[in-house]
Amino acid sequence: xxxxxxxxxxxxxxxxxxxxxxxxxxxxxxxxxxxxxxxxxxxxxxxxxxxxxxxxxxxxxxxxxxxxxxxxxxxxxxxxxxxx
Numbered sequence: 001x002x003x004x005x006x007x008x009x010x011x012x013x014x015x016x017x018x019x020x021x022x023x024x025x026x027x028x029x030x031x032x033x034x035x036x037x038x039x040x041x042x043x044x045x046x047x048x049x050x051x052x053x054x055x056x057x058x059x060x061x062x063x064x065x066x067x068x069x070x071x072x073x074x075x076x077x078x079x080x081x082x083x084x
Contacts, residue, residue: 042076055069
């Protein structure tokens with residue numbers, strides 16, 4: 001059994017062991033836990049290119065472009081779409 005398992009089963013607690021357990025969960029070192037993977041799509045090269053194409057095509061429609069831009073900003077900041 002690894003050190004994290006020993007500390008857990010021995011009842012040794014406290015912030016350090018809890019932080020160690022959380023780190024182990026995130027990195028997948030704790031048995032039975034899968035690593036946490038976070039993918040920020042908004043920073044991917046593909047999303048940036050698609051967004052550029054969309055806004056380029058909307059140049060002739062400034063009012064629509066502005067509305068979409070505002071909604072995307074709110075969506076990025078809050079995770080919710082104000083228009084739905």
